[in-house]
Amino acid sequence: MDYEVDLYLRQKWQDERLKHADITEVLDLNDPNLVKAIWKPEVYFPNAKHAEFQFVTVPNVLIRINPDGEILYMLRLKLTFSCMMDLSKFPLDNQICTMEVASFSKTIEELRLEWKTMNPVIMGKGLRMPQFEIVDIKAADCQESFQIGNYSCLVAEFYLSRSVGFHLVQSYLPTILIVVISWVSFWMDVDSVPGRTTLGVTTLLAVSSQSSGIQSGLPQVSYVKAIDVWMGTCTAFVFCALLEFTFVNYMWRKLAPETTRQGKSESRSNGKDILSNAIALNLVKKGTVMPGQLSKNMVRARKIDEYSRLFFPLAFALFNVLYWTYYLK
Structure with a gap:
């Protein structure tokens, strides 16, 4: 100073x-x-x-x-x-x-x-x-x-x-791209656990690393800066995308009670103790379980992904409008 x-x-x-x-x-x-x-x-x-x-x-x-x-x-x-x-x-x-x-x-x-x-x-x-x-x-x-x-x-x-040009290139644009990349998981299959987990963790680490690099070159002050609000919100968006996948995956694996009982008997007959949605889908193919008997949570899980494709971009766009309007006035 x-x-x-x-x-x-x-x-x-x-x-x-x-x-x-x-x-x-x-x-x-x-x-x-x-x-x-x-x-x-x-x-x-x-x-x-x-x-x-x-x-x-x-x-x-x-x-x-x-x-x-x-x-x-x-x-x-x-x-x-x-x-x-x-x-x-x-x-x-x-x-x-x-x-x-x-x-x-x-x-x-x-x-x-x-x-x-x-x-x-x-x-x-x-x-x-x-x-x-x-x-x-x-x-x-x-x-x-x-x-x-x-x-x-x-x-x-x-x-x-x-002059804001340097910070737009070095701080704002990279974090915007990281947040947008985290939304790619909403278009991936619900049961694509390795891919969606890797994408969520990687984007979270990337935005955290970006925030640490920015903070290292700033003086230590006791109040919140505009860049802190931006980086904190971007980190929250990436973290919420990862939480969304965790919740959706849990909903996808949670079957209805009657489907669970038939699935357990099917798994025992195959010499397996693990019940998965693949077994439930096999029951549908065999005609043992009707499609309507599958857990409604599986449908809800897909709906959550569909809603997230619209909700996350709209929420981030609203944040940008409020952020730039407040700090540029």
Whole structure:
């Protein structure tokens, strides 16, 4: 939750003591020793975590003295600012990062900072960031209050919008495909236990692995993020598809009592102690049991698969509508 900036800090003020008749042209000073001899505003960056002064290839500092006593003080800095982000909508979030400049030792009665009237904050041409787009930049005034007095302060607000393209390709599309693949089991035979079990477990492991990979690159926060809701719901859909097969398979194997008794006698005559639906179907072929006598659960099991083919896609489509409508507003 921080960002780095390479910036030129330009300060301008009027010093009547440097207004002299002998100074007829603009005077540029870049010698650090001469710069130290001139009064300068004592400013600092309250929300900076780390700062470096640029020395390559010479100290990047310049003081320009105009004949009327106006001074332009410019230096180049590399700073790391803190930006406390709210990631509750990550990766569909918008952030506001600030850069504060304040007086360090002089109160507001002694030193007042003001932004330049036109274009106070100028961004470098062609500046692009890999994760964010700069939507807007606002310059405002603030005030630092302490026990020993009030200090002048300026703040620049950077309105950032996260680029979603990377996360669509790396997070959302793969999980959508995994969820859709898990629905293939609804079109498989009810008694195709190895195939449907393998498909359900594989898709569940795939979506869990995808979720773990995404979480490893995110900061640890105590609240739920948008990507957590998405991955949790996708995992729930895959898990429900596996549970649906378990229930359907149980219903398919549960026979009516009269069919079970005839099936047991048939299995004993064949020297087997295992009753299966294949034996029940053989009873139908032999005419021992009429088709209507087979368990209604077998019909219900097929119906559940047929309903699931429609219910799961509709439920997932409804979730997508609610998810994208809520987090993109």
